[in-house]
Amino acid sequence: MTATTEAQKISFKDGKIIVPNKVILPFIEGDGTGPDITRAARKVLDAAIRIVYKGEKEINWLEVLAGEKAYNSTKSWLPAETLEKIREYKVAIKGPLTTPTGSGIRSLNVALRQIFDLYACVRPIKHFEGVPTPTKHPELVDLVIFRENTEDVYSGIEFKPGSDEAVKLIAFLKELKQDVREGSGVGIKPISEFGSKRLVRKAIEYAMKNKKPSVTLVHKGNIMKYTEGAFCEWGYEVADKEFPDYIVTEKDIREKYNGKIPEGKIVFKDRIADNMFQQLLIRPGEYSIIATTNLNGDYLSDACAAQVGGLGIAPGANMGDEIAIFEATHGTAPKYANLDKVNPGSMILSGVMMFDYFGWEKASQLILEAIAKTIKQKKVTYDLERQMTGAMLLKTSEFADAIIENMK
Numbered sequence: 277m278t279a280t281t282e283a284q285k286i287s288f289k290d291g292k293i294i295v296p297n298k299v300i301l302p303f304i305e306g307d308g309t310g311p312d313i314t315r316a317a318r319k320v321l322d323a324a325i326r327i328v329y330k331g332e333k334e335i336n337w338l339e340v341l342a343g344e345k346a347y348n349s350t351k352s353w354l355p356a357e358t359l360e361k362i363r364e365y366k367v368a369i370k371g372p373l374t375t376p377t378g379s380g381i382r383s384l385n386v387a388l389r390q391i392f393d394l395y396a397c398v399r400p401i402k403h404f405e406g407v408p409t410p411t412k413h414p415e416l417v418d419l420v421i422f423r424e425n426t427e428d429v430y431s432g433i434e435f436k437p438g439s440d441e442a443v444k445l446i447a448f449l450k451e452l453k454q455d456v457r458e459g460s461g462v463g464i465k466p467i468s469e470f471g472s473k474r475l476v477r478k479a480i481e482y483a484m485k486n487k488k489p490s491v492t493l494v495h496k497g498n499i500m501k502y503t504e505g506a507f508c509e510w511g512y513e514v515a516d517k518e519f520p521d522y523i524v525t526e527k528d529i530r531e532k533y534n535g536k537i538p539e540g541k542i543v544f545k546d547r548i549a550d551n552m553f554q555q556l557l558i559r560p561g562e563y564s565i566i567a568t569t570n571l572n573g574d575y576l577s578d579a580c581a582a583q584v585g586g587l588g589i590a591p592g593a594n595m596g597d598e599i600a601i602f603e604a605t606h607g608t609a610p611k612y613a614n615l616d617k618v619n620p621g622s623m624i625l626s627g628v629m630m631f632d633y634f635g636w637e638k639a640s641q642l643i644l645e646a647i648a649k650t651i652k653q654k655k656v657t658y659d660l661e662r663q664m665t666g667a668m669l670l671k672t673s674e675f676a677d678a679i680i681e682n683m684k
Contacts, residue, residue: 283298283334285299285300285364285366286300286365288366293633299333299335300336301337302340304341304358305371307343307372307608307613308372308608308610309608309613310373310608311371312612312613312616312618313604314371314623317623317627317676321335321627321631324640325636325639327642327683328636328639329639333636340358341355341358343384362388367600367633368600368601369602369603369627370603370604374610385603386430389430392596393596393599395424395474395478396425396478396595396596397424397573397577397593398421398423398482398593398594398629399421399423400419400420400591400625401419401421401577402584403583403584404584404589406652406654406664407660408663409585417556417560417580417584420488422476423568423574424471424568424570425570425594427468428466429570429571431466433463433464434461434464435461435463436461437460442460442462445462449462465503467506467507472506472507472569473510476567480515480518480522482565484542488542490545490564490565491515491542491566492545493507493508493545493567493568494552494567494573495507495546495549496548497548503569504549511546511567512544523542524538524541524544525544549572549576552572553575556579556580557583578590587606588619588621589621590625591625591626591628592629593629593630593633602626602627602633604623604626605622606622617671619657620672620675624647628643631643642683643679646679646683647679650679653678655667655675656669656670657670
């Protein structure tokens with residue numbers, strides 16, 4: 277379905293989203309397997325809306341171009357028109373995009389995050405019963421990672437070994453009594469109070485809205501005291517000054533409440549990054565919302581996804597204050613392009629996140645229940661079928677059809 281004059285744009289009032297019943301939604305098909313999974317996801321999302329809202333609500337899909345498809349038709353990997361449409365319509369959903377070779381854009385995904393200041397990468401991670409995993413108790417993994425999206429290593433401030441910039445920066449660092457070997461590549465890792473606080477604030481607000489029991493800051497502040505350590509300190513400041521009626525720290529629980537969590541309070545805690553990897557393997561049930569810096573969040577997101585079955589069923593969103601882009605979190609897998617083969621779960625579940633963002637929870641819940649039922653029936657795509665005994669191998673499109681059948 278294409279955008280019609282009857283459909284309307286998403287807007288915001290006093291910081292709150294206003295979603296019309298018939299909403300215009302830009303989408304980027306994506307590269308490689310993108311067209312296959314995008315078709316499947318659109319089919320499932322449209323079906324859920326029809327079944328739940330019976331014509332009252334509707335998505336009017338508006339294709340915008342990025343990646344190889346954009347380059348082939350416009351000679352631009354990320355056309356200005358696409359950026360204008362996303363800015364105008366506020367929300368978009370996208371398939372995986374290739375990284376251009378020999379282009380000034382290092383990553384289209386990173387470019388979109390920076391252009392629209394999508395400072396929170398939000399990754400819910402939960403196990404579906406029956407999905408094969410390498411862990412003994414994947415059902416204990418039920419968390420959402422809020423990863424800062426614009427600073428840290430994603431700021432892209434680095435200089436090639438031997439370049440004039442690197443030589444000048446090394447010389448300057450030596451003036452500051454910092455010893456850097458000649459010939460080094462040099463990168464800068466900025467972490468700001470502003471960027472840290474708004475990320476932590478968003479994580480806490482999500483925990484409050486969704487009645488989650490805890491928020492955990494993950495950092496490497498024991499070593500990098502003025503970047504990662506500052507992130508942790510600023511996070512506690514947000515909790516203490518902005519949410520004192522909702523938050524209780526682990527220290528407070530020990531010292532003020534005799535080790536018992538006060539009813540209705542969200543536990544606020546922090547963990548060192550390397551320890552957190554171990555914690556999420558042996559005690560994942562103790563964590564529900566994680567707020568962390570960019571690189572830590574990059575590693576943790578994929579590691580947690582592996583615990584519940586991989587990126588094929590791991591959704592994600594890049595969110596700012598008034599613009600959000602929901603996306604498949606895996607790569608383009610070009611060797612499977614146009615084979616109707618890969619798992620569309622990541623993009624479908626990103627659509628579920630989008631429906632929750634819209635306030636269309638009945639449709640998102642229907643899809644979740646149907647996916648769970650389909651997997652229990654062992655009707656799955658090749659990535660899961662090859663690990664399951666007695667499973668039925670389905671194509672991308674057939675998996676979508678099976679989900680829809682289980683929604684009826």
